[in-house]
Amino acid sequence: MDIESSLRDWDGETVIIQYDRATGAWIFVAIHSTRLGPAGGGTRMKPYPDVEAALQDALRLAAAMTYKFAVPGIPRGGGKAVIDVPTELDPQSRPALLRRYGELVRQLGGLFYTGPDVGTSSEDMDIVAETGAPYVFGRTVAAGGAGDSGPITALGVFAGLQVACEFLYGDASLQGRRVLVQGVGHVGGTLIQYLRAAGAEVLFNDIDDAAIRHFHNELGLPFVPSESVYETECDIFAPCALGGVLNSDTIPRLKCRAVAGGANNQLGSLEDAERLWARGILYAPDYVINVGGAMAIPGMEALGWSQAQAEKEVVQSVQKALRQVFAVAAAEGITTEAAARRIAEERLQAGT
Ligand code: PHE
Numbered sequence: 001m002d003i004e005s006s007l008r009d010w011d012g013e014t015v016i017i018q019y020d021r022a023t024g025a026w027i028f029v030a031i032h033s034t035r036l037g038p039a040g041g042g043t044r045m046k047p048y049p050d051v052e053a054a055l056q057d058a059l060r061l062a063a064a065m066t067y068k069f070a071v072p073g074i075p076r077g078g079g080k081a082v083i084d085v086p087t088e089l090d091p092q093s094r095p096a097l098l099r100r101y102g103e104l105v106r107q108l109g110g111l112f113y114t115g116p117d118v119g120t121s122s123e124d125m126d127i128v129a130e131t132g133a134p135y136v137f138g139r140t141v142a143a144g145g146a147g148d149s150g151p152i153t154a155l156g157v158f159a160g161l162q163v164a165c166e167f168l169y170g171d172a173s174l175q176g177r178r179v180l181v182q183g184v185g186h187v188g189g190t191l192i193q194y195l196r197a198a199g200a201e202v203l204f205n206d207i208d209d210a211a212i213r214h215f216h217n218e219l220g221l222p223f224v225p226s227e228s229v230y231e232t233e234c235d236i237f238a239p240c241a242l243g244g245v246l247n248s249d250t251i252p253r254l255k256c257r258a259v260a261g262g263a264n265n266q267l268g269s270l271e272d273a274e275r276l277w278a279r280g281i282l283y284a285p286d287y288v289i290n291v292g293g294a295m296a297i298p299g300m301e302a303l304g305w306s307q308a309q310a311e312k313e314v315v316q317s318v319q320k321a322l323r324q325v326f327a328v329a330a331a332e333g334i335t336t337e338a339a340a341r342r343i344a345e346e347r348l349q350a351g352t
Contacts, residue, residue, distance in 0.1 A: 003052055010059045012066075012078075014111075017055075018104055023097050025085045027104065028055050029112055030062035032078040035348050038110055039079030040137075040294065041065040042117025042149075043101070043128070047087045054084035060243070061117075064264050068287035068294055070344035071325075072317040073352070076298075079112045081105075083119075095127050102132030110135060115149060115297055118185075118242065122148050138297045146300040146310075149293025150186025155311055156318040157187065157262040158194040160289030161236055163322040164258045164282055168235075175199035180224060180234040180256070183241025184211050187262035187290070191240060192221070205229045206241075230254055239263040239286075246283075251275040260284035273337035285340040288321050 007015060012032035019026055031039045041062055048054040058080050066078025083101060105114055105128065115138035116125055122140040129136035129143070139145025161179070166172040178201045181188045188204070192215065195202050204215050205224045216223040224232050230253040237256040239245045243265030251272060259266070259281060266286045267273055276283045295317065296310035305313065321343070328339035 001052060001056060003055055006052065006056055006059060010063075012059065012062055015055070015059070016104070016108065018101075020097055020100060022100075023086065023089060023093050025083055025089070025097055026051050026054055027101055028058040028082045028084070029104065029108065030058040030080050030082075031112060032059075032062035032080075033066040033348065034077040034111070035066075035351060036070060037075040037077050038113060039065070039077040040069070040113040040115070040298065041078060041080035042294075043081040043083065043114045043120050043124075044117040045083040045085060045119035045124075047089075048082075048084045051084060054082050057243075058082035060265050064287045065294070066348070067341065067344040068291050070347040071288055071321050071340060072291060072295065073347060074291075074295060075352075076113075079114075080117075081112070081114055098124055098127040099131045102128040102130060102136065105132035105135050108135070113137060113298070115293065137301055138293070146297045148186060149297045151190040152296040152310060152314055153187045153262055153290055153292035153294075154190035154194060156292030156295075156314040157191055157238070157240070157260070157289050158198075159315045159318045160284045160322050161195075161238065161260050163319055163326070164236060164260045164284050167323075167326050168257055168282060173198070176201065177235040178203065178233070179236045179238055180204070180229070180232055181238045181240055182206075182229055182245065182261065183239065183263065184215055185240065188238070188240030189215075191238060191262065192219075203232065203234065236260055239266050244268045246272045246276065248272070248275065251279060251281075254279065254281060256281060258282040258284065260289060261286070262290045264290065267337065270337065273335040277335045282326075283336050284322055285325060285337050288325055288340050289318050291318065291321075 014031040016029040061080035069076040126143045141147045162172040180203045230250040233255040238261035240262040247268030292314040299305040329336045
C-alpha cells in the first residue's frame with residue numbers, strides 16, 4: 001500500500017515521521033489513541049523491504065497497543081515507533097541514531113512513552129534515555145530500569161496457554177501437551193523454560209543459527225524447519241516471532257488445537273480470525289496475552305511495583321481477560337478476536 005492511502009485509511013490520531021539523514025534510517029512514531037492516557041509502545045528497529053512496509057507496521061502495531069492497554073483497563077493509549085534501518089547500517093552509527101531518536105521522543109513531551117521491542121534491548125533503552133528521559137521504559141537494571149521486558153511477557157503468555165488448555169481440555173496443566181514455539185528470542189526463549197518446567201513437550205522453530213544451536217544441540221529440543229512449521233501437529237502453536245503468520249495460506253495447513261503466542265499482530269487480517277474459527281482452532285488474541293512487558297515494566301518503574309507484584313498482576317490480568325474473551329466468544333458465537341475487540345472498544349467508548 002502507498003503511504004498516502006495507508007495514512008488515510010488508518011483510524012489512529014497522529015504519525016510523526018523523521019528521516020535520519022546521517023544513517024538513511026526512517027523513524028515513524030504512530031500515535032493510535034490517547035483516549036485512555038498518553039500513548040505507550042515499544043520501539044521496533046529493523047530493516048524493512050520498503051518505507052511503506054515500515055509505516056504500515058508502525059500503524060498496525062500502534063493500534064494493537066491501544067487494544068492491549070484497553071482490555072485490562074490500563075490508563076494508557078496506544079502508540080509504537082518503528083526505526084527502519086538500512087540493511088548495511090554500520091553498528092558504530094547505531095548509538096548516535098538511538099540518541100537522535102531519543103531527542104525526538106523527548107520533544108514529543110510525553111505524548112509518547114516507549115520501551116524495547118523487536119530489534120531493541122534494554123541496553124538500547126539506556127542509550128535512548130540519555131536524550132529521551134523521562135519517557136523511556138525498560139532500561140537495564142544497572143541504569144535504574146526494570147530490565148528486559150521479554151521474560152515477564154513470556155510469563156503472561158504462559159498463563160494464557162494454561163487458560164487455553166483449561167478451555168480445551170478442562171485442565172490448565174501443560175503436562176504432556178505438545179507446544180510448537182515459533183521464534184525463540186526474548187519472549188519465546190523464556191516461554192520455553194516455563195513450558196519445560198511444566199512438563200510440556202516443546203518443539204521450536206527459529207531462523208537464527210546460534211538460537212537453533214542452543215535450543216537443539218544444547219537443550220535437545222526438536223527443531224522444526226521453517227517450511228514445515230504450519231503443518232506440524234501440536235496441541236498449541238505459539239507464534240513468538242513476527243506478525244502476519246496467520247493468513248489464508250497458513251491457516252488451512254495448521255494441525256493444532258489452539259494458537260496462543262507472544263508475537264504482535266499474528267493475524268494477517270481480521271478475516272483470518274474467522275478462518276481460524278471455521279477450522280475450530282482456538283485463538284488467544286495476541287494483545288490479550290502478550291501484555292506482560294507493557295504492563296509490568298512501567299508498573300515497576302513508574303508505580304513502584306516489586307518484581308513479585310508485577311508477576312502477580314500480569315498473570316492475574318491475562319487469566320481474567322482471556323477467560324472473559326473465551327466466554328464472550330462462546331456465548332455470542334463470535335470469534336475470540338471480535339470478543340476482545342468488543343471489550344476494548346467498550347472501554348475506549350467509556351474513556352476509562
Ligand atoms: N514491546 C512491548 C509490546 O509490544 C512494549 C513495551 C515493553 C512497552 C516494555 C513498554 C515497556 O507490548
